[in-house]
Amino acid sequence: MSPRGGRPPGASDARERILTAARELFAQKGFQQTSLRAIATEAGVDVALISHYFDNKRGLFVAAIALPHDPADVLAAVADVPDEQLGSGVLRAVLTVWSSPGAAGLEASFRSAIAGDESLVRDMLQGLVLPQLHERVEQMSGDADRRLPLAFTQIAGIILLRQVIRLEPLTRLTVDEVVAALGPNVDRLLTGPLPD
């Protein structure tokens, strides 16, 4: 194989060093507590180079944990879904990403994050995924701080048992069949009555 493109070797080396430093620091200190400056220092590069390669901290995080898709793009798909089906829409969007060809990296990140430092997954949910839905749920039915984490238990559970643990017959169900069976649970947690 010949090297791709004309980028000088030093530059792509810097990109890899940034990613390595980011993985280490995100895993040690979590997404919120890790600064781009600290990553730049650890990687031995100027902080401006991080913005050049990854735009911002979220972009770097997505690249560092090898997400095949930015959560923002995935959740953009639910913008047109009616309120009472928002939960089903989010479930469908997440399952669709996990069923896509790029999902092997996502699964590997999920496994290693759980095995090592679960704060990566927690920060991704708390810092990237849930905030994007927060305002809509708050306006729609209130109590978004409690509804969203509860709703994501149903989503996390089907991802865990269908995509990671591969429990039968869940792996044989289509995305449509999973959404038909579990979507009402997610819808209920986002829009239906909750105790208290």
Add this chain to the structure above:
Amino acid sequence: MSPRGGRPPGASDARERILTAARELFAQKGFQQTSLRAIATEAGVDVALISHYFDNKRGLFVAAIALPHDPADVLAAVADVPDEQLGSGVLRAVLTVWSSPGAAGLEASFRSAIAGDESLVRDMLQGLVLPQLHERVEQMSGDADRRLPLAFTQIAGIILLRQVIRLEPLTRLTVDEVVAALGPNVDRLLTGPLPD
């Protein structure tokens, strides 16, 4: 520190060798495909010694993955729960075990099984946990082969996000509050209408 008790060192060594061999073979080949004979051979002990220490393959599995409680005992708690609240009862029983002092080992097993070979968790669910509920669900509402795995997605999801990922505010909810919020989902999957 002085050695505990009067058991000859060779014997307790054999018990540890059995556990080590069991973890390796269960991880490689899964619960169903691993024979006690293969474990005995790997551990260099007579197969009768396994029965002596662990009664049977299930007992050995529970010890190997360091479950603080046998799933059979945990699920015995739901025998008296009315059918329409069976899902809530199972959810409560599982959460109660995970909130008990012995759960650190359970969490560690769960994490390492997901990181390494997910077949340990899959076999525990498919081979030990779900069969204990199968007959009751089949008689109660039919379609147990589909209902039970679907219901366990909700249970697995709250365990993952509350106990392993520690997503707020889930960690601050009591078992009663979790059961009030998510129990209806599990009840619905075990006894309510399903699509198709």
